[in-house]
Amino acid sequence: MxxxxxxxxxxxxxxxxxxxxxxxxxxxxxxxxxxxxxxxxxxxxxxxxxxxxxxxxxxxxxxxxxxxxxxxxxxxxxxxxxxxxxxxxxxxxxxxxxxxxxxxxxxxxxxxxxxxxxxxxxxxxxxxxxxxxxxxxxxxxxxxxxxxxxxxxxxxxxxxxxxxLIATNLMVSEIMRRYETDENKAKLVAKISGGIFGNAIEMVNSQRRVKRRESVLSLVEKLNNSDALELADGANQLIAEIKDFLDELKLKQEAELAEVEKIVVDRACVSRIKKRLVEKHKRERNKEELGALKDILDVLSSWYRDVLVLTECSKENLLVNVDYVEKLKNLSKSFSLQKAQSALEIIQETRRILRFNVNKQLVLEVMLFGLEEVT
Ligand SMILES: [Zn+2]
Incomplete structure (x- = not known):
């Protein structure tokens, strides 16, 4: 909308x-x-x-x-x-x-x-x-x-x-009102989106972010039982999903561009506006790609943060990934403060590196290998 x-x-x-x-x-x-x-x-x-x-x-x-x-x-x-x-x-x-x-x-x-x-x-x-x-x-x-x-x-x-930032409880009631979702789903979405209503709307509206989160979490669950090839494959899959969406976005943008001529009557304006729109589309695609990578890292951070919470104080109400409580609890039994911190550091370092013009898939692979090693 x-x-x-x-x-x-x-x-x-x-x-x-x-x-x-x-x-x-x-x-x-x-x-x-x-x-x-x-x-x-x-x-x-x-x-x-x-x-x-x-x-x-x-x-x-x-x-x-x-x-x-x-x-x-x-x-x-x-x-x-x-x-x-x-x-x-x-x-x-x-x-x-x-x-x-x-x-x-x-x-x-x-x-x-x-x-x-x-x-x-x-x-x-x-x-x-x-x-x-x-x-x-x-x-x-x-x-x-x-x-x-x-x-x-x-x-x-x-x-x-x-x-x-908007308080979580306000977000929950607004999500329920706007999208007629049940309370549990609204709570989950509000928590995961970290008080950012734009993210929450996107999560309710499109399955893309939900699916991305699932892909990341299923990969992270398999971390210690996978060989290098499987991890590389996992990174490849994440990148492929981003690319699929960017292709879809491009089609939408082309349609939007075609529509300009119908809406803007003044001929003198059309080519100028088209040029602006093409620039905007380019920005949107860049933003989408960076946003998707950030999403992946945010999901991972929230996962290890949750493990850290359970390792240190076992307060379930502080968890973000409330739909994975049992799995998190199991994992935290074999975890230590040191391990969780090392994992978070690796994710942080990946965030830094991704700001540069680098091979994204390779960076994700290196991160997954690193996470496997420290956890
Ligand atoms: Zn008006």
């Missing part, structure tokens, strides 16, 4: 009411900084805010304007994110050139810049200059999950809006 209006955003009451107050006061600033943990709705809220200031109905979620913003094909609402590891000076220069042009159809041109802490120093200084003398009718929404990483001169130029 693509969120298109305020009602779709869950649990961020303070942030939303603050933004609504800006709009109703008629005193819209030109720069906002949305800060808070990853996956709690900052990006979605940024798009809804862009709708709210541009839609004739204050962000109805139903009109063509709201639809185009939600699909990221509105000619006056722009999305930027790191290209590779950084937001570059070229990207900020593009914003500068663009921001001085008149809007095509919107009241306000909106620039949403995600992961703004990843600007190079050059880019940050260039953005600061724009924020110091902002073009009229332009709103910047900067997004970060690492506020400390954003230079203070930029922070002080923006209205700051904070987003929070």
């Amino acid at each position: 693509v969120a298109t209006c305020w009602e779709d955003i869950f649990g961020q009451i303070e942030a939303i009411s603050k933004l609504k107050r800006f709009i109703s006061s008629g005193n819209l600033g030109h720069a906002y900084l949305f800060a808070g943990p990853q996956g709690v709705g900052k990006y979605t809220t940024a798009k809804v805010f862009a709708s709210a200031v541009n839609c004739a109905d204050g962000g109805c979620g139903k009109c063509l304007c709201c639809d185009k913003i939600a699909r990221e094909i509105h000619p006056d609402v722009f999305q930027f994110a790191p290209e590779g590891n950084f937001i570059t000076i070229e990207q900020i220069r593009e914003i500068k050139r663009e921001a001085n042009l008149k809007p095509f159809e919107a009241n306000f041109k909106v620039y949403i810049i995600d992961e703004v802490e990843k600007m190079t120093m050059e880019a940050a200084n260039a953005l600061l200059k724009i924020l110091e003398e902002p073009p009229s009718g332009v709103i910047f929404i900067l997004i970060t999950s690492n506020l400390e990483g954003v230079i203070s001169t930029i922070v002080s130029r923006c209205y700051q809006v904070y987003f929070r």
Whole structure:
């Protein structure tokens, strides 16, 4: 589901009411900084805010304007994110050139810049200059999950809006309400998704993450009874699943691209928007791949963390993988604090290495061999 209006955003009451107050006061600033943990709705809220200031109905979620913003094909609402590891000076220069042009159809041109802490120093200084003398009718929404990483001169130029992790019990009732799931499933999903509602929704909506978790956990269960070939095969399987999904995503993206011509009537805009969409699709695929790898490591960390909990204090209510309690208990009998810590260190090191441009399958294989050895 693509969120298109305020009602779709869950649990961020303070942030939303603050933004609504800006709009109703008629005193819209030109720069906002949305800060808070990853996956709690900052990006979605940024798009809804862009709708709210541009839609004739204050962000109805139903009109063509709201639809185009939600699909990221509105000619006056722009999305930027790191290209590779950084937001570059070229990207900020593009914003500068663009921001001085008149809007095509919107009241306000909106620039949403995600992961703004990843600007190079050059880019940050260039953005600061724009924020110091902002073009009229332009709103910047900067997004970060690492506020400390954003230079203070930029922070002080923006209205700051904070987003929070959502309490597990609230998430459980919302998941039950939205998806009519039973309480046990909702609790499991809420726990595994670590307070990140976006993850929880994805887990309920798509079987992909659930299946991935099952693949990882079945592999980890077999760790000590497998030979090298089987482990390599397991790593291969995980990578193949990610690739299958990326292929599927590519098909969806191609369909989305084909649809642009139907929605965007203005011929002058079509090729520009298509170009933006292609860039967005590339970012989405990168993000998906990295997210999938992160998922695998998160599942593994939560597993060994659970083993650690049982080894140290046997408090079952602290477990994340509540659907594997018996297996975890069995495993913890032959485990020690030292073993669990070594496993967690190996996973942490794998996380670090995966940030670089490396052969992902090989890295996963090395990790599995390492885990087999220490456990
Ligand atoms: Zn609307």
